[in-house]
Amino acid sequence: MTSHSIAIIGGTGAEGLGLGLCWARAGETVIIGSRDLQRAKDSAEKIKQKAGAAARVSGEENVAACAFADRIVLTIPFENHAAILKQIRPAIRPGSIVIDATVPLAASIGGRATRTLGLWEGSVAQQTAEILGKEISVVSAFHNVSSELLKADDPIDCDVIVCGDNADANLEVRRLAAKIPGVRAVDGGKLENTRIVEQIAALLIGLNIRNKGHHSGIRITGLPDAAYQSEK
Ligand SMILES: NC(=O)c1ccc[n+]([C@@H]2O[C@H](COP(=O)([O-])OP(=O)(O)OC[C@H]3O[C@@H](n4cnc5c(N)ncnc54)[C@H](OP(=O)(O)O)[C@@H]3O)[C@@H](O)[C@H]2O)c1
16 A cells, blocks of 8 residues: 555445446556445455456455545545545644535435535535634535446446635546546536535436436537646
8 A cells, every 4th residue: 555545435335336446447456445344345356356456455344544644535425425524534634635526415314325515615616615723725526427337337427516615636536536437527617616516416316216227417619629638
């Protein structure tokens, strides 16, 4: 493991495992985080089996995973989001980037999966930024990419909207998103725009339910080519 690793908190779940697989295939060093060390190791092994023995993937308990990484992805259910953040906060090093993909579905408090909850901070990622403080850059991304597509072997027919208040961190996350075959990463502007991206995720769940699908996604069309490029 190097300090230039990606830790995925909740990496044993559908979305985290899918992202981990894509980045392991792209040659990134991935640490699968879990509340349970053995579950983390088992998931890392699953990724290795699909990505190949040369893949740099390991499993760690969530707090340890953060200590080894400079990019930390949150793919955890909203109901446990704040509690896990408070647990891992001391292990996150200043200067790290935290990438939040959590959607505040109303289902997390017994409501519908086709609606989001209204949060005082505006969005989950803004709540994350408040909890973590100014030394950590919080960027939101991947809300609209289905785990089914991430775990499959084909290029993904979906764009990723990346929102964040730190331009360099936003660019780094766009670069990571663009490592997923088929994905184009688009700068969605300030972190406050995450609220809109979260709502698109709930809309996509509704589209899946109404049409008996599993992996609707989005494409942003009509922008100049430069808008889809993730390098400076
Ligand atoms: N699935 C998708 O297609 C998709 C797409 C975009 C965004 N997202 C978002 O990504 C997040 C994770 O979604 P998911 O579908 O990957 O969920 P999931 O399959 O249920 O996995 C979530 C992971 O979070 C950890 N976790 C921590 N606290 C938990 C709790 N109280 N209950 C259950 N699991 C808990 C679990 O790992 P350990 O038990 O190993 O700690 C679990 O494997 C959600 O916020 C979701 O809205 C999902």
